[in-house]
Amino acid sequence: MSNIVWHQHSIDQAARGAQKGQNPVLLWFTGLSGSGKSTLAGALERALFEHGFHTYLLDGDNVRHGLCKDLGFSLEDRDENLRRVGEVAKLMVDSGLVVLSAFISPTREERDRVRALFSQGQFVEVHVSTPLSVCESRDPKGLYAKARKGEIENFTGISSPYEVPESAELTIDTSKGDLGTQVNGLLAYLKAIEVLNPPRQIAGAGI
Numbered sequence: 405m406s407n408i409v410w411h412q413h414s415i416d417q418a419a420r421g422a423q424k425g426q427n428p429v430l431l432w433f434t435g436l437s438g439s440g441k442s443t444l445a446g447a448l449e450r451a452l453f454e455h456g457f458h459t460y461l462l463d464g465d466n467v468r469h470g471l472c473k474d475l476g477f478s479l480e481d482r483d484e485n486l487r488r489v490g491e492v493a494k495l496m497v498d499s500g501l502v503v504l505s506a507f508i509s510p511t512r513e514e515r516d517r518v519r520a521l522f523s524q525g526q527f528v529e530v531h532v533s534t535p536l537s538v539c540e541s542r543d544p545k546g547l548y549a550k551a552r553k554g555e556i557e558n559f560t561g562i563s564s565p566y567e568v569p570e571s572a573e574l575t576i577d578t579s580k581g582d583l584g585t586q587v588n589g590l591l592a593y594l595k596a597i598e599v600l601n602p603p604r605q606i607a608g609a610g611i
């Protein structure tokens with residue numbers, strides 16, 4: 405790497421964000437399988453998109469069909485999965501987007517490694533804290549049942565660890581409240597940290 409020099413181009417992240425009327429950010433949703441990461445991130449992205457913001461949602465299931473199709477669920481493979489996703493998210497934030505990601509991301513070290521790629525305030529960790537018992541009772545893909553029968557190894561929460569975040573910016577338990585209220589709470593947070601610039605107003609969200 406010593407012969408490779410960073411090239412600073414003339415259009416930077418701030419200029420790309422300003423052109424889009426937003427301050428770029430990464431919203432990192434972490435939580436157990438079935439906790440509601442994809443649903444929350446998807447609903448938030450739709451609300452932002454419909455109000456003209458420029459977004460992209462990186463979803464674990466989808467990324468594992470392409471960029472990370474060579475990786476499984478050992479701790480080493482999850483590390484590499486999240487390293488790649490972190491770097492891709494960084495490029496997307498640099499392009500001026502509001503980026504949302506939905507990955508289990510089970511260890512603090514992995515999450516903090518991604519956080520370290522970003523400026524202060526530009527990585528927002530959202531812990532989807534829905535209890536394991538609720539996630540298991542939802543079991544939308546039948547994976548918990550398979551994991552309990554030993555048909556899937558290294559399954560998060562059953563046979564592989566999940567380290568609860570200690571300093572997430574936001575915590576949402578989707579077994580309480582409703583999706584609309586949760587999305588409005590996220591929009592209000594984005595407004596408070598000035599990701600969403602005035603004069604654009606989000607109708608119905610009270611912001």
Ligand SMILES: Nc1ncnc2c1ncn2[C@@H]1O[C@H](COP(=O)(O)OS(=O)(=O)O)[C@@H](OP(=O)(O)O)[C@H]1O
Nearest residue numbers: 437438464477482485507508509510557558559560
């Ligand atoms: N062993 C095991 N453990 C956990 N999850 C498993 C496993 N095998 C397959 N799946 C499915 O893969 C989705 C999680 O992928 P991620 O890329 O988010 O995982 S990780 O962040 O690398 O830990 C996860 O999706 P979500 O349910 O949306 O979280 C599962 O559908």
Ligand SMILES: Nc1ncnc2c1ncn2[C@@H]1O[C@H](COP(=O)(O)OP(=O)(O)O)[C@@H](O)[C@H]1O
Nearest residue numbers: 436437438439440441442443444542544578583
């Ligand atoms: N905000 C929510 N409120 C109530 N139920 C939810 C919510 N989000 C998700 N769910 C339920 O949980 C299931 C799993 O959600 P999903 O978003 O696929 O989780 P994850 O991406 O974390 O695996 C959904 O099929 C839905 O039934």
